Amino acid sequence: MPENSRKLIERLDKSDPEDPLGSVDLLASQKIPDGVDRRAFLMRSTLIGVTAVMTGCGISADQRAEKSSKAPPTPQLSPDLEVVKEQKGPVMTTLDEFYKVGPGPSSSHTIGPMRITYDFYQRCTKLPADQLAKSTALKVYLYGSLSATGKGHGTERAALAGLVGKEPATVDPAFLDGLRDQPNQSFPVTLGPKTVNVTLADVVFGATEGNFPHPNTMTCKLMAGDTTIFEQEYYSVGGGFIEWKGYKPPKKNPPKYPFATMKGLRQHAEQNNLSIAQVVLANEMSIPGRSQEEVYAFIDKITGAMVAIVKSGLNAPEGSLLPGPIKLQSKAATVYKRAQDDKYQSDRGIGTLAAYALAGSEENGRGHLVVTAPTGGSAGVLPALVYGLGEGGRKLSQEQIRQGMLAAAAIGYLCKHNATLSAAEGGCQAEIGVASAMAAAMIAAAYNSTPRVLENAAESALEHHLGMTCDPVAGYVQVPCIERCAFGAVKAWTAWAIASNEIESRHRIDLDATIIAMAQTAKDMNSKYKETSQAGLALSVTLC
16 A cells, blocks of 8 residues: 555544544534535535545534535526427427537537627617617626636637627637737627627626526627616527527427437337438428438538548647647647557557547637537537548548438437536536537448447447536636547547447447436536536646
8 A cells, every 4th residue: 555545544543533524434423414415415525524634734524514515506407498398399409400610619608609699789780770879888798607717718709709790600710819819809880870889898707606597698788878778688508509588499390200319219210110310311301391402411511511620620730839828739730640650550540530539629729610519619529530430531431421420410419308418507428428429329320330239339428428527727628628529539439349349239228318317417516517617627727
């Protein structure tokens, strides 16, 4: 036993018997504070006590009890949110809603807020001329996680871009970089007969804790002096999806094959002798009323963007600094070049796939355009497989890639439908975990695996991300986010390798159970580990 461990145990054994938190047995006999989960209280109390011993900083039993019982509560989602209500029916999400192009580094903190302020700008332009004539300012207020890590995510820049009429899919990243480098710029916004000027100062960072309908809540206001002319409350609910107070989802056609679970989806496939991708394709045609050619054209557009993103990341200068105080150097190009020299083919494959994921995620960290798959923070995972299975590796046909993208979307839909895609709600398991599960399903579908093998692959990938927290250092989607994309991509390949080689009927855990586990873990997870940069690596890493 290491000497430091032995001394620690000795100190714990000699702890004050009058200190109820110095002994697990004594601790377990104490009264748990009202409203506090017993197991969580014991674990936190013990951790606090051990930390005090290790650091040599004494702390009383009362102080430990007080600290362990004062962990911030996890915000509860409002039952009025459509993202909550929609869980009661079949999956109605479609590809064009799910795969969105926009600037990094976070779909919920950049793409969502830009969509929100653009929506508010459009609403303002439709107000009566007499109201607009009185307008003097546009204001945006960020709350919860948007306020806590908005600076690192560039939320204020994205919000301002939407106010001046820019949309995520077409905004020039150079415009956002210009806001970062020259924060005092002013932009005229024409609202009917009136023009008002907006700056970054008009985006206000509000309370980080409170009883918000969603952890990513924001309010937009059109002002006439100190008087509010028009106001709207919005929510960035994950993956670039947005809602607002009083939101009503657009009417859609019923799906040809309605499903709300993986079991239901797989039953449709097996009973109709279809692949998972074919079931999803039928719904992508029926719900929005599109042709197969239109669905495939959209998939080709998205996969083309993913390939371009990976290539751009690989072509970035080696060792170039990513924006922000971390001073993180890019390494995708270096990892790729060195991987090609590895002696063993398996090592080359792993290193190359990791490099592709690093490339996509580094582009996200730069604030460049990415594809939500399902989010910006996980935007390196699926593109790595799209490129690796296609022109960057296996040379599979575009038709095989299309089938993979349809199957990947189905897994993402189910996770959104029955759990969450938002790190502010569920931690990083909802981003990297879901992306890895989608990627595993994509590989399986591209190789025409059975529905059961596809489910097993997706389940394994998600299962081994359960409990992953979101703890971005300094609020920037760089550490640990960029490398997590690489691990997510490699885990996806591992999950498919196992699923395609095991006896599929012997896989004991189904995807539905794992998604439920993710949803429950999200509810139990301390809010400090949900994109607020208040714990984990965000707390333990000191920037010098």
